[in-house]
Amino acid sequence: MAECIRVRFLLLLAAVAALTASGDVPALRAAAAADPADPAGGPAAPGAPGPGRPGLGRPGPGRQGAPAAAAADGSPAAAASPPRRRAAPWKLSDEAACREDLTRLCPRHSWPNNLAVLECLQDRKEENEIAADCNHLLWNYKLNLTTDPKFESVAVEVCKSTISEIKECAAEERGKGYLVSCLVDHRGNISEYQCSQYITKMTSIVFSDFRLICGFTDRCHDDINSLHCGSISTGEKDLHSQGEVIECLEKGVVQEVEGVVGAHPIREECKKAILRVAELSSDDFHLDRYLYFSCRSDRERFCENTPAGEGRVYKCLFNHKFEEAMSERCREALTTRQKLISQDYKVSYSLARACRAELKKHHCSAETPRAREARLSYLLLCLESSVHRGRTVSGECQGEMLDYRRMLMEDFSLSPEIVLHCRGEIESHCSGLHRKGRTLHCLMRVGRGDPAAMEGQCQKALQTLIQEADPGADYRIDRALNEACESVIQTACKHIRNGDPMILSCLMEHLYTDKMVEDCENRLLELQYFIARDWKLDAVLFKKCQGDASRLCHTVGWNETTELMPPGAVFSCLYRHANRSVDQGRRLSRDCKVEVQRILRQRALDVKLDPELQTHCMTDLGKWCSEKIDPGQELECLQDHLEDLVSNCRDTVGDLTELESENIQIEALLMRACEPVIHTYCHEISDNQQDSGDLMECLVQNKHQKEMNDKCAVGVTHFQLIQIKDFRFSYKFKMACKEDVLKLCPNIKKKVDVVLCLSTTVRNDTLQDVKEPRVSVKCRKQLRVEELEMSEDIRLEPELYDSCKQDINRLCPNVAFGSAQVKECLKEQKKHLSPKCHQRVFRLQEVEMMDPELDYQLMKVCKNMIRRYCTDTEGKSVLQCLKQNKNSELMDPKCKQLITKRQITQNTDYRLNPVLKKSCKADIPKFCQSILKKGAGDSELEGQVIACLKLKYADQRLSPDCEDQIRVILEESALDYRLDPQLQIHCTSEISRLCAEEAAAQEQTGQVEECLKVNLLKIKQEACKKEVLVMLKESKADIFVDPVLHTACALDIKHQCASIPPWPRTPCPASCVASCVASYPASCVASYPASCLASRLSPAMLC
DSSP, X not given: OOOSOOSOOOOOOOBOOOOOOOSOOHHHHHHHHSOTTOTTTSOSSTTOOOTTSOOTTOOOTTOOOOOOSBOTTSOBTTSSSOOOOOSSOOOGGGOHHHHHHHHHHSOGGGTTOHHHHHHHHHTOOTTSOOOHHHHHHHHHHHHHHHHOHHXXXXXXXXXXXXXXXXXXXXXXXXXSSHHHHHHHHTGGGOOOHHHHHHHHHHHHHHTTOGGGSTTHHHHHHHHHHHTTOOOOSTTSSOTTHHHHHHHHHHHHHHHHHHTOXXXXXXXXXHHHHHHHHHHHTSSOGGGSHHHHHHSHHHHHHXXXXXXXXXXHHHHHHHHTTTOTTSOHHHHHHHHHHHHHHHHOGGGBHHHHHHHHHHHHHTTOSTTSGGGTTTOHHHHHHHHHHHHHTTOOOOHHHHHHHHHHHHHHHHOGGGOHHHHHHSHHHHHHHOTTOOSXXXXXXXXXXXXXXXXXXXXXXXXXXXXXXXXHHOTTTOGGGOHHHHHHHHHHHHHHSTTSOTTOTHHHHHHHHTTTSTTOOHHHHHHHHHHHHHHTTOGGGSHHHHHHHHHHHHHHHOOOOTTOOOSXXXXXXXXXXXXXXXXXXXXXXXXXXXXXXXXXXXXXHHHTTOGGGOHHHHHHHHHHHHHHOTTOOSTTHHHHHHHHTGGGSOHHHHHHHHHHHHHHHHOGGGOHHHHHHTHHHHHHHSHHHHHSSOOTTHHHHHHHHTTTSXXXXXXXXXXXXXXXXXXXXXXXXXXXXXXXXXXHHHHHSTTOOSHHHHHHHHHHHHHHHHHTTOSSOSSOHHHHHHHHHHHHHHTTOGGGSHHHHHHHHHHHHHHOTTOOSGGGHHHHHHHHTGGGSOHHHHHHHHHHHHHHHHOGGGOHHHHHHTHHHHHHHOTTSOGGXXXXXXXXXXXXXTOOHHHHHHHHHHHHHHHHOGGGOXXXXXXXXXXXXXXXXXXXXXXXXXXXXXXXXXXXXXXXHHTTOSOHHHHHHHHHHHHHHHHOGGGOHHHHHHHHHHHHHHOHHHHXXXXXXXXXXXXXXXXXXXXXXXXXXXXXXXXXXXXXXOGGGOHHHHHHTHHHHHHHSTTSOSSSOOOOOHHHHHHHHHHOOHHHHTTSOHHHHHHHTSHHHHO
């Protein structure tokens, strides 16, 4: 048997048009005047439907036959008297059953028009009840109207062209009410004005009672009874309650989809009929009787000026759904209708009309096998895909899509998957938060906070909903976010067009800044957590990178994924290609790389925004970093524990750190902290899109500038500390030395070990005068940069730091690590260090003396003096140059003081004086072998070897080169007793007792040594006396090493002994000695006491 409703029933969601009747049309007047009870033209057998199939108003099973609309005497159709012909047209207003209601409720000018009276009475509010007899009369009148051939003849007259255009209606059998039923079914396609007005009136009559809708009762009879949706018998329910039957069935459809426990499965033919009724009532909210009566007062309150028709009232009410003044009953009815739209997009008139052509154009029609009938979600995903791929979708359609995407984000209950799979999470964590998108954000917060607290299906349902709503393309879709961030957007992002996808990026750039507010921060991170898990949800990233993703990562469409490349893996693929060099090929386009770096900057703000990192490191985050709650701390913590992490996590953190080393600008928090330094010293590098590690190098070099704040310094140092764990983490070093490392230092991973390996190779090649150095020029250059950077902080040298950690805590607890201050502290406390630390410090000093550029303190404190005196000096000879200029008038006092410290250090052990060591390499084993045998490998010999060489100097037995170096040492130590380790060791107490004042002098000019010589006979300790006598012996060997005597007698020596050449001296002629002694002025002789005059003025001394 043919069906009344022929159109295929989709299961999507949206809406079809509603044309309201405005004014009285002649055809309608004629139809209204036609008395359906008139024997001449009334229906034959009032209760009998036509044979073969149900008519428009065919009573369902169990229903009584419809009596005639009116009796001959005007009594209700239910009256017992037989109908009789009336001379004048029959009017509802003449019937006694309805006169009281009509007088009370309807304006008098409407009384002559039956349809106007009918419309007035059937739209009454529930509190204004219509009398039961009147209600019954109206029901019979409407039933007869829907089956009256006269009304069909009117339809044929006013809808002539429409019928010819709609083939299904043209083929309908005449005289049985089928034609009007067909036209109602196709009224969305009617363009004739009069026809549209007529069918609209008929529709309002039909939709006032589900029993009048063609075939509805037949299809849904069993479901109505099973769901206990109400009576299907005439007269048992009033006019209004019949709308509740459809509402009950609609809720049954929704509950079945949502998987509500105990939900009754509705038969497919009834389900289609329910959705079709919803489609046909989509243009005019009067046609959804339950919603109409539920929202009458709300319509007047919120949408008083919104004209009915074309779904406008529905949209207006949807927009006010969460207003406080909205009645709960209306809100519930609106939600049910929205849920039907989710199942069938054509239940929204405006969406269906605006997007009809676009759906066909972009192959999104319901005939597509993957359409899952007519779900709103499919429509949105299909059309959004076209928009994201740059295809044209009309502005009207996009506007409708925006409305419904916002609707999905506002009310979680409109997504059956959320209701079905997230029921437990909502009850446990989000009860009571159901308005304005707060439930969805609550679920997002649960998923972001602890993924284990959310079932996988719920997580997936949330991810799917966010793709359908696509708030990443327009933040306004997320009402909760929009309201929370409005103030931030107005201040920080006002330069960006409203609705632009870059608004979200702007908000992310201001995360954790003074402009961000807490509520916005929370909503933003909740949304970004899910956007970060599907690269397509970042609209700008997708736009700039879709070509690269297709070419390099083999992605498919916007709303399609493959098992080989799931959404979360695409971004990882993109950023792996972002690092490729020209030689490696298959690189990202420039625009895409910029966006990848933007996303990396955002992810660096919160470890949870990096899906791969969070997945692989969940266990390690809980184990090592549970207390790290401040922004950026979790990633730093993982980097700090790199060696302790499980394999997958360690690889992920390593890859990310390697990426940061190439472009530190992705470390957004660090960049903010370092903005003053970057602006002053590194702006050219910062402005260059190709970082390649230059910016971090610049920050390290300027770490101690006045513009450097604590946050920036700590961040830069932390990154340096991370870099030493793996040489790959230093991009410039890796690129410059990777071939050298593979060749010379294979299987070495730690940067500090690689630096040591390469620097040792360079040093050995230099010592051996190799013609072709094994380390390439570009690597040697970058190696020097790395060595200099490491010299600034003891923590950058792990072996030294680990060996001395306890000593640092004990001896240098309040000393800052920067500027090599801890190193300097350990050097000053060398005598109190533990053996292990002492050895490491000795090795450090040995390296620094060989290469003074690695002595950070020296290079920093004496920077200007080096520029003044040692510009042309080779780096390894800087300290030698400074020593030679130490007593210059323009020498900076602080630099001079530090030079003296380095001299004191050098004189403690010949190995710390590279020049001496080289000059005396033959003399030391020859004369001082016994001392070498007793000395420990990495501890000072306390000047014993130098003391040995001094004795041989006095005996004139040293080689010329060695003699020159010892003379320099003697001259220096004669001016400053601290440069003579043996004298310090043996004479400390005597100096305190006899020469305290001289020792306290700020400038040492030999006064302590002279004091000891003068007080030789007062010295009690034999070891000290012996050291003083050694000094006197040295003076005999060369007057130049006795600065006091030399200064006092300089003129006399010049005049009396001018003919004696400089050292090495020939034996002094007796005449010269006698002449010198005889001619010494009193000033010279008076400088020395009688006890030592003979010793000091001996020929050996002068010559």
